[in-house]
Amino acid sequence: MPVPSNAQPPLAGPSRPLGSPEIPQFHLPARGTKGVYAPRLYAAAHIQFADRRRRLDETRHVAFLLPLDPAVRTPDWESATPTTIGASELVAAPTLVAPYQPLPSGAMQVNTFARWAKQFDRWLARTQRIELSTKQDPPEPVMLGPKRGGVSVDLVAIVWELVPGS
Numbered sequence: 001m002p003v004p005s006n007a008q009p010p011l012a013g014p015s016r017p018l019g020s021p022e023i024p025q026f027h028l029p030a031r032g033t034k035g036v037y038a039p040r041l042y043a044a045a046h047i048q049f050a051d052r053r054r055r056l057d058e059t060r061h062v063a064f065l066l067p068l069d070p071a072v073r074t075p076d077w078e079s080a081t082p083t084t085i086g087a088s089e090l091v092a093a094p095t096l097v098a099p100y101q102p103l104p105s106g107a108m109q110v111n112t113f114a115r116w117a118k119q120f121d122r123w124l125a126r127t128q129r130i131e132l133s134t135k136q137d138p139p140e141p142v143m144l145g146p147k148r149g150g151v152s153v154d155l156v157a158i159v160w161e162l163v164p165g166s
Contacts, residue, residue, distance in 0.1 A: 020108060020109065020110045020113075022110050023107070023108070023110060023113050023157070023158060024155065024156075024157035024158070025158045025159070025160070026042070026090035026091060026092060026157055026158075026159045026160070027090065027091045027092070027093065027094045027095070027159065027160045027161075027162075028040070028042075028085060028090065028091075028159050028160065028161045028162070029085070029089060029091065029095075030094075030095045030096050030162045031162065032162050032163075032164065033096065034096070034098065034164075035098055035162045035163050035164045035165050036098055036099050036100065036101055036162070036163060036165035037094065037098055037099070037100045037101065037160040037161065037162055037163075038067065038068075038101050038160070038161050038162075038163045038165075039067075039068040039100075039101060039102075039103050039104075039107065039158055039159075039160060040065050040066060040067055040068055040158070040159045040160070040161050041064075041065070041066040041068055041075055041080075041107075041116065041120075041156065041157075041158065041159075042063065042064075042065055042083075042085075042087075042090065042155070042156070042157050042158075042159040043063065043064050043066070043080070043117070043120045043153065043155065043156045043157075044061070044062065044063040044064075044086070044087050044153075044154045044155045044156075045061075045062055045063075045120070045121070045124055045151055045152055045153045045154055046059050046060065046061045046062070046152050046154060047059065047060045047062060047124060047128050047146045047150055047151050047152075048146060048147055048150035048151075048152075049130045049144055049145075049146055049147060049150065050147040050150065051132075051144055051147075054132060054144075056130075056132065056144070058130065060128075060130075061086075062082065062124070062128070063082070063083050063084070063085060063086065063087070064077075064080035064081060064082055064083060064120075065080065065081055065083045065085075065159070065161075066079060066080040066081075067079075068103065068104055068107055068158070069104065070101070070102045070103065070104050071104070072104055073104070073106055074106075074116070074119070075116055075119070077119060077120055077123035078123075080123075087154060087155045090157070090159060094160065094162075096162060098162060100160065103158065107158055113156070116156065117153060117156040120153060120156055121151055121153050124146070124151045124153075125145065125146055125150075125151045126145075128145065128151075129143045129144065129145055130143070130144050131143055132144060
């Protein structure tokens with residue numbers, strides 16, 4: 001029997017679902033006083049853009065959040081949203097007691113999780129761009145991707161976000 005798309009996922013219980021200790025888990029800073037903890041993928045990296053001819057050498061630090069649906073086997077990085085939350089702001093223990101939603105089974109397996117991190121690396125290399133202008137008159141925009149080997153993933157982790165819910 002199909003489940004309606006607007007149905008809330010079942011709760012995993014009052015304690016955080018445990019995966020492999022090799023997979024980092026954190027909590028996002030709580031923005032509310034009650035709710036449920038929903039699983040997200042948090043990924044942070046720095047990206048280097050370089051072009052000698054244009055005298056460009058710039059590094060960007062980026063971070064993204066991606067909801068983890070228990071039914072999904074592979075995360076869709078195209079659905080990731082940028083976040084200003086840095087890795088140093090993630091907290092190890094929850095600040096509030098609340099129930100947890102379940103994790104996808106892949107989020108608990110080291111090999112699968114490592115593949116997700118590799119997909120993030122490739123997604124950044126394919127999608128991140130910097131816009132420059134040419135010296136022509138009128139200037140034309142030029143889009144450059146990261147330099148070869150210029151994507152360095154700093155952290156991919158499961159994070160728990162306190163969201164409104166029952």
